[in-house]
Amino acid sequence: MNALKKTAGFIWIVLALATVIFMFYRANLEIGLAVQSGKADEILNQRMFWFIVIPIFTPIMAGLGLFGWYAWKGEYRQ
Amino acid sequence: MPTSVENTAPERGLMQVILASSVGTLIEWYDFYIYGAMSVIIAGQFFPTENPTAGFLATLATFAAGFIVRPFGALVFGRLGDLIGRKYTFLLTLLLMGGSTFAIGLVPGYASIGMWAPFIILVLRLLQGLALGGEYGGAATYVAEHAPAGRRGYFTAYIQTTATLGFFLSLGVILITRKVLGVSVFDEWGWRVPFLVSIFLIGISVYIRLRMAESPLFAKIKKEGKVSSNPLKESFAKKDNLKMVLLALFGAVMGQGVVWYTGQFYAQTFIERTLGVEFEQTRYLLCIAILAATPFFLVFGAWSDKIGRKPIMLAGMLLAVLTYRPIYKAMQDLVATDVTETSRYESSSKSMLSSGDILIIKTLWENNVNGTVVKTDSKHTIFANASTPSKTETSRVVWLSPAAFWMMTFFVFLQILYVTMVYGPIAAFLVELFPTRIRYTSMSLPYHIGNGIFGGLTPYIATRLVTESKNLTPDGNTDPYFGLWYPIVIAAVCFVIGLLYLPNKIKEDWSD
Numbered sequence: 001m002n003a004l005k006k007t008a009g010f011i012w013i014v015l016a017l018a019t020v021i022f023m024f025y026r027a028n029l030e031i032g033l034a035v036q037s038g039k040a041d042e043i044l045n046q047r048m049f050w051f052i053v054i055p056i057f058t059p060i061m062a063g064l065g066l067f068g069w070y071a072w073k074g075e076y077r078q
Numbered sequence: 079m080p081t082s083v084e085n086t087a088p089e090r091g092l093m094q095v096i097l098a099s100s101v102g103t104l105i106e107w108y109d110f111y112i113y114g115a116m117s118v119i120i121a122g123q124f125f126p127t128e129n130p131t132a133g134f135l136a137t138l139a140t141f142a143a144g145f146i147v148r149p150f151g152a153l154v155f156g157r158l159g160d161l162i163g164r165k166y167t168f169l170l171t172l173l174l175m176g177g178s179t180f181a182i183g184l185v186p187g188y189a190s191i192g193m194w195a196p197f198i199i200l201v202l203r204l205l206q207g208l209a210l211g212g213e214y215g216g217a218a219t220y221v222a223e224h225a226p227a228g229r230r231g232y233f234t235a236y237i238q239t240t241a242t243l244g245f246f247l248s249l250g251v252i253l254i255t256r257k258v259l260g261v262s263v264f265d266e267w268g269w270r271v272p273f274l275v276s277i278f279l280i281g282i283s284v285y286i287r288l289r290m291a292e293s294p295l296f297a298k299i300k301k302e303g304k305v306s307s308n309p310l311k312e313s314f315a316k317k318d319n320l321k322m323v324l325l326a327l328f329g330a331v332m333g334q335g336v337v338w339y340t341g342q343f344y345a346q347t348f349i350e351r352t353l354g355v356e357f358e359q360t361r362y363l364l365c366i367a368i369l370a371a372t373p374f375f376l377v378f379g380a381w382s383d384k385i386g387r388k389p390i391m392l393a394g395m396l397l398a399v400l401t402y403r404p405i406y407k408a409m410q411d412l413v414a415t416d417v418t419e420t421s422r423y424e425s426s427s428k429s430m431l432s433s434g435d436i437l438i439i440k441t442l443w444e445n446n447v448n449g450t451v452v453k454t455d456s457k458h459t460i461f462a463n464a465s466t467p468s469k470t471e472t473s474r475v476v477w478l479s480p481a482a483f484w485m486m487t488f489f490v491f492l493q494i495l496y497v498t499m500v501y502g503p504i505a506a507f508l509v510e511l512f513p514t515r516i517r518y519t520s521m522s523l524p525y526h527i528g529n530g531i532f533g534g535l536t537p538y539i540a541t542r543l544v545t546e547s548k549n550l551t552p553d554g555n556t557d558p559y560f561g562l563w564y565p566i567v568i569a570a571v572c573f574v575i576g577l578l579y580l581p582n583k584i585k586e587d588w589s590d
Binding site for chain 1: 145146317320321324327328527531535538539542571574575578579581
């Protein structure tokens with residue numbers, strides 16, 4: 001069980017990194033598409049959504065990465 | 079010697095402690111929810127759509143209070159609670175919440191004071207979020223520190239019922255006020271009544287709380303000079319405690335938050351907006367489901383004293399992950415109208431607007447064999463300016479048949495039952511994870527990140543996922559169940575983390 005906890009720690013680090021990369025990728029893509037469409041309300045909606053989501057979830061994902069790091073280092077061993 | 083023994087309050091005294099704490103917390107939840115429950119009316123009064131700045135403030139008022147300010151309130155008041163004590167801190171949060179709510183009921187509308195109106199509402203909403211961030215941790219800690227070892231799950235479960243009952247109370251007060259005053263008066267000024275009523279509720283609660291004594295465990299460490307001098311540093315800068323904060327967040331509260339908000343808020347959004355069920359019917363079925371499910375908070379809280387917090391919370395998450403999609407599919411099937419209607423009535427009106435535009439309204443009533451009644455309004459506008467293309471807006475309202483109403487109530491009940499499984503034992507789980515000297519601070523932050531951010535964002539992200547799903551379906555239509563992937567994925571990750579890392583030991587000894 002301790003080995004599984006440790007290995008899973010690596011997964012949480014990867015998951016945290018992947019989530020942050022995914023958020024920036026989607027934000028860039030969706031805001032870009034909105035700008036291309038030229039619709040003001042669409043641009044505002046997209047910017048508003050990512051303006052809320054990215055600053056909130058990025059530090060939380062840093063926390064998930066730290067949790068994974070602790071798990072990897074065996075801090076949650078029984 | 080275990081401190082739990084010496085701090086056990088007699089059963090009668092303990093029930094008074096629970097009552098005093100629960101009433102205040104319930105009123106705080108009520109105050110917080112009436113804003114959300116009347117967001118459409120509030121938007122009309124304070125945030126006119128034609129003003130983009132007001133629209134921006136509306137979004138901030140809706141989200142900032144729940145997501146940014148709640149964890150911040152947890153830090154501010156958690157620290158205070160660990161420094162000066164539980165009693166005075168959550169008395170302060172109560173006054174802050176009550177004052178802000180009452181003030182919202184007094185603010186003149188946008189039509190009277192212009193941009194000041196949305197700005198004042200935003201500030202008051204932020205104060206509400208701040209107060210809520212400090213309240214829950216204090217109430218849960220206060221009750222747990224009075225409860226005997228081996229029964230903390232049961233006694234703290236009373237505090238857990240308050241969020242759901244606060245939601246119920248807000249729905250009830252709104253429905254009654256609307257019934258008594260009538261819809262047009264309610265929309266004009268009657269919506270202020272539920273906000274103003276709050277001052278009486280807060281007055282009663284402050285009176286009760288002033289008569290309460292300090293938590294015995296906190297009083298003990300204060301007497302011994304063991305109170306933390308810097309709770310924030312001890313909670314989040316020391317690895318031994320920080321790793322437990324992270325475990326609480328990612329292994330329990332994150333999943334609990336999304337299950338809670340899906341069962342109680344996304345279900346409402348789905349029934350009302352996606353399925354088009356009528357306003358009052360939606361609220362009645364929610365009220366019935368909430369009332370029927372609420373006793374299960376106590377059942378699962380008490381059960382967690384016997385078998386541990388972990389299996390019950392994780393079972394609730396797993397059930398949610400496995401059954402959300404079938405449940406929502408079944409809810410959608412209840413409003414299916416591909417049945418032969420028994421009668422069909424269509425009316426039409428045509429009017430010339432002052433702008434010279436022509437408005438044609440067609441209303442279609444369908445009485446279906448299964449008892450469901452559907453009203454479809456189609457508003458077709460032909461603009462005076464010939465170069466502007468005409469516009470058609472369609473809205474649909476569904477009145478469920480009695481059988482479908484009860485089935486819908488059952489499906490909401492099921493979701494709230496999952497809420498009781500994940501939420502009933504979680505206060506006891508959180509308070510047992512941290513030492514007395516930094517308990518208020520340490521448990522409040524993960525709780526409000528899990529509920530405020532992961533949970534509170536559920537309706538927003540799920541609705542957006544549904545909108546975005548049109549890019550993924552072959553026919554370009556939206557997938558109404560696509561939004562469920564957000565709570566499902568979060569709850570699934572939380573389930574795995576909880577399964578691997580959470581201890582299932584009930585802490586009997588509270589000596590730090």
